[in-house]
Amino acid sequence: xxxxxxxxxxxxxxxxxxxxxxxxxxxxxxxxxxxxxxxxxxxxxxxxxxxxxxxxxxxxxxxxxxxxxxxxxxxxxxxxxxxxxxxxxxxxxxxxxxxxxxxxxxxxxxxxxxxxxxxxxxxxxxxxxxxxxxxxxxxxxxxxxxxxxxxxxxxxxxxxxxxxxxxxxxxxxxxxxxxxxxxxxxxxxxxxxxxxxxxxxxxxxxxxxxxxxxxxxxxxxxxxxxxxxxxxxxxxxxxxxxxxxxxxxxxxxxxxxxxxxxxxxxxxxxxxxxxxxxxxxxxxxxxxxxxxxxxxxxxxx
Amino acid sequence: xxxxxxxxxxxxxxxxxxxxxxxxxxxxxxxxxxxxxxxxxxxxxxxxxxxxxxxxxxxxxxxxxxxxxxxxxxxxxxxxxxxxxxxxxxxxxxxxxxxxxxxxxxxxxxxxxxxxxxxxxxxxxxxxxxxxxxxxxxxxxxxxxxxxxxxxxxxxxxxxxxxxxxxxxxxxxxxxxxxxxxxxxxxxxxxxxxxxxxxxxxxxxxxxxxxxxxxxxxxxxxxxxxxxxxxxxxxxxxxxxxxxxxxxxxxxxxxxxxxxxxxxxxxxxxxxxxxxxxxxxxxxxxxxxxxxxxxxxxxxxxxxxxxxxxxxxxxxxxxxxxxxxxxxxxxxxxxxxxxxxxxxxxxxxxxxxxxxxxxxxxxxxxxxxxxxxxxxxxxxxxxxxxxxxxxxxxxxxxxxxxxxxxxxxxxxxxxxxxxxxxxxx
Numbered sequence: 233x234x235x236x237x238x239x240x241x242x243x244x245x246x247x248x249x250x251x252x253x254x255x256x257x258x259x260x261x262x263x264x265x266x267x268x269x270x271x272x273x274x275x276x277x278x279x280x281x282x283x284x285x286x287x288x289x290x291x292x293x294x295x296x297x298x299x300x301x302x303x304x305x306x307x308x309x310x311x312x313x314x315x316x317x318x319x320x321x322x323x324x325x326x327x328x329x330x331x332x333x334x335x336x337x338x339x340x341x342x343x344x345x346x347x348x349x350x351x352x353x354x355x356x357x358x359x360x361x362x363x364x365x366x367x368x369x370x371x372x373x374x375x376x377x378x379x380x381x382x383x384x385x386x387x388x389x390x391x392x393x394x395x396x397x398x399x400x401x402x403x404x405x406x407x408x409x410x411x412x413x414x415x416x417x418x419x420x421x422x423x424x425x426x427x428x429x430x431x432x433x434x435x436x437x438x439x440x441x442x443x444x445x446x447x448x449x450x451x452x453x454x455x456x457x458x459x460x461x462x463x464x465x466x467x468x469x470x471x472x473x474x475x476x477x478x479x480x481x482x483x484x485x486x487x488x489x490x491x492x493x494x495x496x497x498x499x500x501x502x503x504x505x506x507x508x509x510x511x512x513x514x515x516x517x518x519x520x521x522x523x524x525x526x527x528x529x530x531x532x533x
Numbered sequence: 534x535x536x537x538x539x540x541x542x543x544x545x546x547x548x549x550x551x552x553x554x555x556x557x558x559x560x561x562x563x564x565x566x567x568x569x570x571x572x573x574x575x576x577x578x579x580x581x582x583x584x585x586x587x588x589x590x591x592x593x594x595x596x597x598x599x600x601x602x603x604x605x606x607x608x609x610x611x612x613x614x615x616x617x618x619x620x621x622x623x624x625x626x627x628x629x630x631x632x633x634x635x636x637x638x639x640x641x642x643x644x645x646x647x648x649x650x651x652x653x654x655x656x657x658x659x660x661x662x663x664x665x666x667x668x669x670x671x672x673x674x675x676x677x678x679x680x681x682x683x684x685x686x687x688x689x690x691x692x693x694x695x696x697x698x699x700x701x702x703x704x705x706x707x708x709x710x711x712x713x714x715x716x717x718x719x720x721x722x723x724x725x726x727x728x729x730x731x732x733x734x735x736x737x738x739x740x741x742x743x744x745x746x747x748x749x750x751x752x753x754x755x756x757x758x759x760x761x762x763x764x765x766x767x768x769x770x771x772x773x774x775x776x777x778x779x780x781x782x783x784x785x786x787x788x789x790x791x792x793x794x795x796x797x798x799x800x801x802x803x804x805x806x807x808x809x810x811x812x813x814x815x816x817x818x819x820x821x822x823x824x825x826x827x828x829x830x831x832x833x834x835x836x837x838x839x840x841x842x843x844x845x846x847x848x849x850x851x852x853x854x855x856x857x858x859x860x861x862x863x864x865x866x867x868x869x870x871x872x873x874x875x876x877x878x879x880x881x882x883x884x885x886x887x888x889x890x891x892x893x894x895x896x897x898x899x900x901x902x903x904x905x906x907x908x909x910x911x912x913x914x915x916x917x918x919x920x921x922x923x924x925x926x927x928x929x930x931x932x933x934x935x936x937x938x939x940x941x942x943x944x945x946x947x948x949x950x951x952x953x954x955x956x957x958x
Contacts, residue, residue: 260853283856416821419814420834423868427861428841434848531825 261285261302268293268308277312280304280319289326296331299338313350316340323348378494386486389458393482399524400482403459406517406528413530415509418456418516425449449515455523456514461486536679546732547739550674555683557626557722558878559690560714561667566691567699568637569595569656572707576640580704581649589914595653595660596907600899602661607895610665616891619673619737622666623726629663630722634715641705668894671882672740677749678824684878685820688871692812696867697805702798740887748883748890759886763828765893767944768880771832772901774937775873778839780909782930783866785916786846789923791856796863804860811864815871823879829945831876836938838869843931850924877902 259274262281268274270290277295278285280302287293287308296312297304303320306327313331314321316338323329323346332350333340340354392400406414425445432442465485472484493510497503520528539548573595577588606625610616616625636656643649675683699710725733740746747753750762786792799805822831842865849858881897882890916926 258852260856262853262856262859264856410825412821413825416818416825420818420822420868424834424838424841424865427845427865430861431841431845431848434852 270308278304282319287327289324378490382487382490385454385457385490386461386483388454389461389486390479390483392455392458393462393479396524397478399521400455400459400462402521402524402527403455403514403517404462406521407459407463407513410517410520410528410530411513413528414516414520415513416516417520418514418518419509419512421519422449422512422515452515452518452523453511455518456511457489458482458486459517460510460514461489464489464492546735547674547676549732550736550739551679551683553721553725554670554674555686555690557670557718558667558687559694560711560718561663562687562691562874563694563699564633564637564711564715565660567695567702568640568704568707568711569660571702572640572704573653575702575707576643576704577649580641581643581646583646583649585914586918587646589910591649591653592910593907594650595657596903596910598654598657599660599664600903602658603664603895603899603903606662607665607892610669610891611889616669617888619670619733619740620726622670622673622891623722625662625666626670627719627722627726629659629666630715630719632659633663634712634719637708637711637715641708664898665891665895668881668898669891672746672885672887672890673736674739675882676744677747677883678744680749680879680882681820681822681824681875683820684823684875685816687878688816688819688874689813692816692867692871692874693809696797696809696812697802700798700805746887748885750884751886759889761884763884765884765897768828768884769897769901771937771941772873772877772880772897773905774933775832775835775839775876776902776905777909778836778930778934778937779870779873780906781913781933782839782843782846782927784910784913785923785926785930788917792846792858792862795857796860807860808863808867811867812871815868816875818868819872819875823875828876828880829941831872832941833938833945835869835873835876836934836941838865838872840931840934840938842866842869843927843934846927847924847931850927 259276259278260281261278261283263283265284265286267286268288268291270288273292273294275294278293278297280297280299282300282302284302285304287304287306287310289307291308293308293310293312297310297314299314299316299319299321301319303322304314305322305324306329307324308327310327310329310331314329314333316333316335318336318338320339320341321333321335322341323333323343325343325345327343327346329346329348330350332353333342333348334353340352342348342352429442429445429449432438432445462482462485465481465483465488468485468488469481472481493507496506499506517528518524536548536551539551573592574588577583577591578585583591610622610625613621615621632655636652636659640652643652671680671683699707701707724730747759752760752762754760794800796804796808819831822834842862845862845865846858849856849862877898881894885893913926
């Protein structure tokens with residue numbers, strides 16, 4: 233077993249080692265109705281993803297509160313600040329908030345008798361554009377967004393083909409010769425990696441590692457798409473005046489492949505499933521060839 | 534040798550054999566993970582009003598008797614001529630299926646604890662005969678190269694059935710649903726075991742072919758003696774670890790409504806379908822990877838995923854106790870379970886020859902599967918009675934998973950160059 237695989241395997245114990253500490257710093261509410269009754273103190277930060285939390289008079293939240301969805305109805309004491317990013321905050325007459333109350337797109341219902349010792353900040357409703365580049369025209373936005381995603385990818389594929397053509401070829405060979413093995417490995421690795429990234433983010437201390445895994449995943453996906461691009465480029469090459477220009481073939485192939493994938497995604501259910509299967513196979517090929525550094529040879533009896 | 538290759542070669546008897554084996558083992562395994570593991574607990578608790586500890590004792594009796602019967606049957610099969618012929622194996626399988634069908638039919642009518650004990654002993658006899666008899670059919674029906682895929686099909690079928698169809702965990706429902714599958718199965722196996730059909734003669738000779746008889750980790754020396762390229766004891770220990778980690782964690786999760794009611798016993802059929810689909814996906818991936826890589830790769834995946842998923846449950850208990858769990862948790866759990874089940878179905882045949890498979894399977898399944906399940910059941914009940922919190926319980930399971938994971942890493946790194954054994958366990 234070579235070094236890169238060892239590093240991946242060693243992430244598991246690193247992750248699980250975090251299980252030994254049983255002190256919790258965040259109370260995450262995702263659903264249901266919850267009550268913090270009089271005399272009780274919730275020590276940890278409260279993050280409300282959904283659901284309802286009632287804080288009775290005489291009850292305390294000793295830290296800050298973040299409301300993303302759902303609602304918090306407080307008649308008690310919040311020692312930290314409250315950020316209402318979505319959902320509703322309702323402060324009843326006996327409620328006390330020591331920190332600030334900030335509201336984004338969330339709703340605030342503050343009784344005049346409630347005490348907020350910090351500032352109350354209300355920002356106007358945020359308008360989130362459905363595209364990063366808002367030009368006013370949906371078609372133009374879509375085209376620009378497509379280019380924003382595709383141009384870095386085709387530049388990456390060009391550089392890859394120019395600097396490491398053999399590695400790219402090994403990935404292409406694995407896709408062509410062992411698509412099932414690549415698919416199985418890639419789907420399994422991607423599923424576990426996605427979950428592991430989220431888990432690592434929750435441990436807080438492993439956020440840098442989660443980011444590293446994420447970056448590696450993006451590179452692997454770009455590598456996979458470049459390999460598909462090379463394969464498609466080779467198919468198209470006889471019809472193009474680029475027969476001996478490998479990097480250009482890869483570049484054009486990758487661009488064509490992204491176009492094809494975008495078109496396929498329009499087909500409901502099957503389109504997305506096909507793209508996921510292709511991505512899994514490509515990522516699997518990148519992983520089992522160790523980023524193209526080794527040729528994958530199928531086991532023989 | 535692929536399915537397409539068999540179709541192109543018009544090898545219909547071989548295809549029939551593959552289909553028969555996959556179907557039989559799928560239903561058998563689904564029976565084991567639903568009727569035996571969940572149905573008997575319901576029978577004891579709800580219908581007979583037994584205490585949890587008494588039921589655990591009965592389950593231990595089942596495990597010990599089954600181990601004993603399986604070991605005896607496996608050894609006898611290896612030493613006797615009838616244990617090596619297809620007809621002999623099919624007749625033993627018929628005895629097991631007949632007994633299990635009758636026991637399934639009468640199970641909801643059991644009304645006393647003593648009748649329950651008699652039922653348990655009879656069931657252990659059926660299971661103990663069934664395991665070596667049915668597993669040893671692998672060398673007759675499934676070509677070596679296709680064993681990973683066959684194991685994947687068995688696992689996918691069994692868990693999809695268990696997760697999507699057999700969802701009401703009551704003994705009466707289990708019995709009614711299982712009998713629908715078991716009665717036609719019994720009729721078919723009666724026909725194959727006792728009526729001399731011409732195509733069965735072809736299947737009976739298949740284990741003589743090199744592509745069928747010897748497992749993947751078996752080589753013949755120049756004198757024709759079989760040599761096993763793996764250490765069977767190490768494999769038994771690793772599989773013991775897998776079963777132990779799974780059962781120890783799952784038995785406690787089973788008692789935690791918030792995790793069961795939002796996943797395996799969710800009222801929403803989409804969730805159960807999702808879990809069933811994940812089992813299928815995990816099984817297919819395992820089948821392909823088992824065929825393509827060394828089994829160590831899969832063991833690392835299995836322990837790694839178990840460690841990760843128990844960490845997720847621990848984190849969930851800390852951050853959102855009482856909340857419904859994210860589906861990623863049962864998803865990963867289902868994938869890990871499918872991965873190891875595939876290995877369990879393929880591995881014992883792959884360290885065996887046609888002569889040794891009945892004994893090797895009996896030893897492998899008895900000492901890894903049942904012993905681990907029995908020990909983990911006893912331990913889980915003991916911890917629960919002692920008032921151990923769920924989070925601590927899952928942390929310990931996580932530690933076991935990690936321990937096996939690291940031991941495996943060390944084992945792979947420190948792999949000694951040993952001469953192959955003489956095919957002995």
